[in-house]
Amino acid sequence: MSDDKQVSIGLECRNCGCRHFYVDGTRAAKNQIIRYRLCRNCGKRHTTVERIVSSEQDKVSIYGKKNS
Ligand SMILES: [Zn+2]
Secondary structure (H helix, E strand, C coil), X not given: CCCCCCCCCCCCCXXXXXXXXXXXXXXXXXXXXXXXXXXXXXXXXXXXXXXXXXXXXXXXXXXXXXCC
16 A cells, blocks of 8 residues: 555545546645645646644544645
């Protein structure tokens, strides 16, 4: 289970509605992970922030954020 390039996380492309993204980059912050994703269908870039909830490190909630 090492293929994280084509994950589907419920994020939907705001441009075309596609739900499949390539991970273009990852930044780890204090208790959140920022990922840059490219839509497989139209190539639009999105930024998501995954927050680590309390102390359960494998439980994250994901927020999609428009990246101009
Ligand atoms: Zn798209």
